[in-house]
Amino acid sequence: MVEKHEPAAGTSGGDPFAGIDIPLPLLASLRRHREHLAGLVVNLRSVGLDQARIEASVSVIVESYKVELLGAIKSMMATSDV
Amino acid sequence: MSDPKLHDEAARVAALRRYEILDTPAEAPFERITGLVKAVLDVPIATLSLIDSERQWFKSRIGLNPSETARELSFCTHTIQSREPLIVVDASLDPRFAENPFVTGPPSIKSYLGVPLATPDGYNLGALCAIDTRPRSYSAAQVEVLKSFAAIAMDEMELRRLAQVDPLTGTVTRRWFCTEQDRAVARFIRDQRPSALVLMDIDHFKRINDGHGHPAGDLVLRAVAQSLASQIRTNDVLGRLGGEEFGILLPDSSLEAAVQAAERFRQTLEDMLVPHDPPLRVTASFGIAALAPDCLAAELWTKRADRSLYAAKHAGRNRCCAVDPASEQSLREATLA
Numbered sequence: 561m562v563e564k565h566e567p568a569a570g571t572s573g574g575d576p577f578a579g580i581d582i583p584l585p586l587l588a589s590l591r592r593h594r595e596h597l598a599g600l601v602v603n604l605r606s607v608g609l610d611q612a613r614i615e616a617s618v619s620v621i622v623e624s625y626k627v628e629l630l631g632a633i634k635s636m637m638a639t640s641d642v
Numbered sequence: 643m644s645d646p647k648l649h650d651e652a653a654r655v656a657a658l659r660r661y662e663i664l665d666t667p668a669e670a671p672f673e674r675i676t677g678l679v680k681a682v683l684d685v686p687i688a689t690l691s692l693i694d695s696e697r698q699w700f701k702s703r704i705g706l707n708p709s710e711t712a713r714e715l716s717f718c719t720h721t722i723q724s725r726e727p728l729i730v731v732d733a734s735l736d737p738r739f740a741e742n743p744f745v746t747g748p749p750s751i752k753s754y755l756g757v758p759l760a761t762p763d764g765y766n767l768g769a770l771c772a773i774d775t776r777p778r779s780y781s782a783a784q785v786e787v788l789k790s791f792a793a794i795a796m797d798e799m800e801l802r803r804l805a806q807v808d809p810l811t812g813t814v815t816r817r818w819f820c821t822e823q824d825r826a827v828a829r830f831i832r833d834q835r836p837s838a839l840v841l842m843d844i845d846h847f848k849r850i851n852d853g854h855g856h857p858a859g860d861l862v863l864r865a866v867a868q869s870l871a872s873q874i875r876t877n878d879v880l881g882r883l884g885g886e887e888f889g890i891l892l893p894d895s896s897l898e899a900a901v902q903a904a905e906r907f908r909q910t911l912e913d914m915l916v917p918h919d920p921p922l923r924v925t926a927s928f929g930i931a932a933l934a935p936d937c938l939a940a941e942l943w944t945k946r947a948d949r950s951l952y953a954a955k956h957a958g959r960n961r962c963c964a965v966d967p968a969s970e971q972s973l974r975e976a977t978l979a
Binding site: 583584585586589592593596597599600603604606607609617620621624625627628629631632634635636 | 670671674675678682762781783784786787789790791793794797798800801802804805806807808809815816817818
């Protein structure tokens, strides 16, 4: 199953999770994460961070989460595919 | 308004334990979050603190030395009593904290902002904190930023928890099971605490899939997992290691105790009727190996249990076999069905 998502609001670049097959049990978690990222962008803007620092902060978090997400998918597939 | 989950300490600690995060090493995702808290809120100390039953343990900490503190000294134990952030402008003027040794002595905490780390089902496991050594207040926008970082930290923890679980059977995944084996090996090396590994394979599972279809096969897998899960102890670990293969890790168990447990599992499965039209019966073969000085690696330990499982299959299935630790070559059939 492939879920298509928009980039976090207020950030540039493509969808970091595009093209990843997301197993059903992880979909709700990913949706929550995307909402939290969007909220973070708004809140960082409210405290006066410039766009470059916002982009840098969000990209650090997105990359971290993506690595964990791929690890989680691999872990789930390793069990169910054998 | 009443919020029972805020006051159900036993359920809260049980929820924390499900995340299997206590006493794990520092990890980059959480270090990055505390690093961002420090930079964005301009504080010298940032922590991701988890509140265990008797202690506060830091998954990540910047600007603070101890890896854990007594719970009663923790600001965060107050934070988790509420759904809202806790703001302390000057701890030396707050009767809850004025005599706290972390306020009166190093690191001389003065101000504190903590946001509860809440699970999706409503348990506060700990708090994400921004701490300063001077009195200060925080704007509403700064509080919202910390709330966002706390939510993202929980996303990371939740993802890890989900990754532990096989979606079909609800047992832990192979990867997580291997991590638990590594922990058992570490306990054996450190404290000489025994552990035993049981590998289980459903006999002739392909016949069920071929004869009744894959949905029936899934029913059987779920029923077997439920049966095993209902019989293991709180600290035992049940994992689905492959298609129809499960592992049961029995901490603090000798080989003999593990053989007895495996025989109970085997008998229960033999007696079980899986609801289906027609109802299905299954049997399973079990291979058992105790952790021993000559197999102090998860891979070697698994290989030893796997040889026992092979012996059980070779001897006619629906039985338990164990490697005799005294002789690697000698396989002792524990039970003949």
